[in-house]
Amino acid sequence: MLTYKKKYNVPYYESDANGNMKLPSIFNVALQLSGEQSLSLGVSDIWLKETYDYTWVVVEYAIDIERLPRFNETITIETFATSYNNFFCYRDFVFYAENGEKLLTISSTFVLLDISHRKVVHVEEAIVAPYQTEKVSKMVRGHKFGKLNPDTVIERDFHVRFNDIDQNGHVNNSKYFDWMIDPLGFDFLGTHVPEKIYLKYIKEVMYGVDVLSRADMHDNTSYHEIKTASNHAQAEITWREK
Amino acid sequence: MLTYKKKYNVPYYESDANGNMKLPSIFNVALQLSGEQSLSLGVSDIWLKETYDYTWVVVEYAIDIERLPRFNETITIETFATSYNNFFCYRDFVFYAENGEKLLTISSTFVLLDISHRKVVHVEEAIVAPYQTEKVSKMVRGHKFGKLNPDTVIERDFHVRFNDIDQNGHVNNSKYFDWMIDPLGFDFLGTHVPEKIYLKYIKEVMYGVDVLSRADMHDNTSYHEIKTASNHAQAEITWREK
The missing domain is CATH 3.10.129.10 (Hotdog Thioesterase)
Structure with missing residues (x-):
């Protein structure tokens, strides 16, 4: 190694x-x-x-x-x-x-x-x-993501920009994170920092679409989805006060 | 020097x-x-x-x-x-x-x-x-920006994100450029490169607003404004085929 x-x-x-x-x-x-x-x-x-x-x-x-x-x-x-x-x-x-x-x-x-x-x-x-x-023969077991509660979910949509696209022709995977955390708002993000993050990429996002970022927060853990007609990514983030 | x-x-x-x-x-x-x-x-x-x-x-x-x-x-x-x-x-x-x-x-x-x-x-x-x-006593004369034609202008709005804000508490000045060029679209941006750019910052943009990016293209030069209720920035970009 x-x-x-x-x-x-x-x-x-x-x-x-x-x-x-x-x-x-x-x-x-x-x-x-x-x-x-x-x-x-x-x-x-x-x-x-x-x-x-x-x-x-x-x-x-x-x-x-x-x-x-x-x-x-x-x-x-x-x-x-x-x-x-x-x-x-x-x-x-x-x-x-x-x-x-x-x-x-x-x-x-x-x-x-x-x-x-x-x-x-x-x-x-x-x-x-x-x-x-x-x-190794065995696979690392992926994280099992919590579900979002439709009664408390916050949604925000984002337009894919030219500068989000990388040389592979799709949205660079670092961009998803901006979309995911943004619905949590400045007051929360200005006073909290992540301590544990699970992030899974499901399907690439191409130019010309709007994505929907859905976030739901319970007990200092936020649950996230990036969607168009399909699911593109999901995440789970545990936060602490900074 | x-x-x-x-x-x-x-x-x-x-x-x-x-x-x-x-x-x-x-x-x-x-x-x-x-x-x-x-x-x-x-x-x-x-x-x-x-x-x-x-x-x-x-x-x-x-x-x-x-x-x-x-x-x-x-x-x-x-x-x-x-x-x-x-x-x-x-x-x-x-x-x-x-x-x-x-x-x-x-x-x-x-x-x-x-x-x-x-x-x-x-x-x-x-x-x-x-x-x-x-x-020196004299000031460098600022560029005189061309006007946008309301009949041909393309508009797109952008939400200010948490990660757009820098330690000065306002939108980092590099972010304006993403907003400005994006209305020109992938087909144009994928086939053209800038050769001359004038960019002027008028008023800082804070968190929590949506900005309107206005762009107007004539004869290989694009004219740009970033607006809320106020004018925040303007630019003029001359493009060539890449």
């Missing part, structure tokens, strides 16, 4: 009104790091596309947060693949403060997508061998 | 569907660099706030683009203050490719804002002396 790490200074534009690093930026920087590890091992995203016409797609995240990185803080981010099976590859990202204190851990599940056929494919040995991790 | 420079590799999440660096990201990275220069000269944004209760605010940009930076390209960005007068400070940012080719130039106009009183103040010598630039 090979670990890849780098230092990162949190810029102003990736900080929110509270001075904390934005969650979409946390996902962006984490994914960038796994891309850098792949490049360093000779199995870059470009190689993957040119050789197999495949791309890595995140399907699930589970995040434990002790404390969010702060504006202008220099953090260290580590990533390592933990295991894989026929269809899923598991990878962790750990964010540390300068004094070595653990800030947050992201556990992620990736699949390989055939770009032209838009479907999930078997994990090939040649693609994952360089990460030096173990093939 | 002191120049500050650094290398920057364009990450995936700052690239658009065309593989070009997003314009809001270009502004973000540029402003981050001027903040780093201020820090290196002992006049950081934190010092400015603690000593004077002031913050730097951009009021105008003029951008000339030869070519946009590309995904995964390593660029060099330089910034230097060019001159100042009683109210305005002028600063350029120049982006270069690895072979030294000039990619784009941003000319910017900054003012100093008194944070508590929310008003523009005189430029103090002690604040600008470290940049070693010249005080």
